[in-house]
Amino acid sequence: MNAILEISGLKKQFGGVTALSGVDLSIEEGEILGIVGPNGSGKTTLFNVITGVYRPTEGHVRWRGHDITSLAAHEVSGAGIGYTFQQAMAFPGLTVWENVQIACEHARNTSRPYPWTTPAALLDFVGLTALANERAGVLPFGNLRLLGIALALATRPALILLDEPAAGLNDKETATLVGLVKQFPAHGISVCVIDHDMKLMQMLCKRLVVLDFGSKIADGPTQDVLSNPKVLEVYLGGAL
Numbered sequence: 001m002n003a004i005l006e007i008s009g010l011k012k013q014f015g016g017v018t019a020l021s022g023v024d025l026s027i028e029e030g031e032i033l034g035i036v037g038p039n040g041s042g043k044t045t046l047f048n049v050i051t052g053v054y055r056p057t058e059g060h061v062r063w064r065g066h067d068i069t070s071l072a073a074h075e076v077s078g079a080g081i082g083y084t085f086q087q088a089m090a091f092p093g094l095t096v097w098e099n100v101q102i103a104c105e106h107a108r109n110t111s112r113p114y115p116w117t118t119p120a121a122l123l124d125f126v127g128l129t130a131l132a133n134e135r136a137g138v139l140p141f142g143n144l145r146l147l148g149i150a151l152a153l154a155t156r157p158a159l160i161l162l163d164e165p166a167a168g169l170n171d172k173e174t175a176t177l178v179g180l181v182k183q184f185p186a187h188g189i190s191v192c193v194i195d196h197d198m199k200l201m202q203m204l205c206k207r208l209v210v211l212d213f214g215s216k217i218a219d220g221p222t223q224d225v226l227s228n229p230k231v232l233e234v235y236l237g238g239a240l
């Protein structure tokens with residue numbers, strides 16, 4: 001496997017708060033990597049630094065060998081890194097179709113074939129075709145999440161970062177989401193996912209990274225990490 005994203009010595013301070021304190025991490029081409037850790041351990045900050053929302057205090061982010069640490073968010077997106085947020089992001093007053101259409105207009109040019117290049121293909125993939133003419137603002141939460149996935153895919157990312165994609169979803173909706181995300185690597189899309197739901201992470205990820213107080217405390221095969229005493233300890237000393 002080849003690392004497509006390499007993070008080295010990443011540090012981020014907000015005033016006196018150290019959100020990340022020297023994180024090294026790589027994401028391999030074609031993998032679904034999971035990032036877990038207690039509340040406030042730096043997971044979302046890590047995504048915000050990768051995507052150019054925040055500049056790191058120290059350290060570097062390299063994408064396919066190029067340093068992207070100082071790129072703006074739209075440049076990172078243009079380079080092929082997509083992002084879904086903890087809060088589902090869509091224009092509530094526009095229809096589902098219109099939302100996806102706008103996102104498609106911001107698709108980057110890719111040389112390789114991409115399976116979802118039109119709103120129709122994207123809505124079909126996430127199962128929202130029947131709701132195409134509904135306003136996004138009236139969608140139930142689970143469908144709004146699926147719309148978020150369609151919007152992220154519309155930009156044709158080669159790596160997609162998912163921040164708590166299953167938060168607030170019921171078991172059936174979570175299963176639908178897992179089914180979709182598992183298909184991404186076959187289409188040339190690597191995945192990095194943050195979630196607190198260990199059942200979900202075990203279904204999705206062969207490798208897990210654990211952050212605690214801004215530091216990486218474990219990185220390895222999912223089952224090894226979940227039985228690592230240091231990891232069990234940060235999760236309140238209980239079995240996961």
Ligand SMILES: Nc1ncnc2c1ncn2[C@@H]1O[C@H](COP(=O)(O)OP(=O)(O)OP(=O)(O)O)[C@@H](O)[C@H]1O
Pocket residue numbers: 014017018019037038039040041042043044045046
């Ligand atoms: N914009 C900001 N300004 C100040 N402090 C921040 C900011 N963003 C994050 N922090 C702080 O940085 C630390 C890491 O926060 P972060 O949101 O990255 O954690 P997290 O692991 O994603 O948490 P959660 O699981 O609750 O989403 C926390 O102490 C948080 O309060």
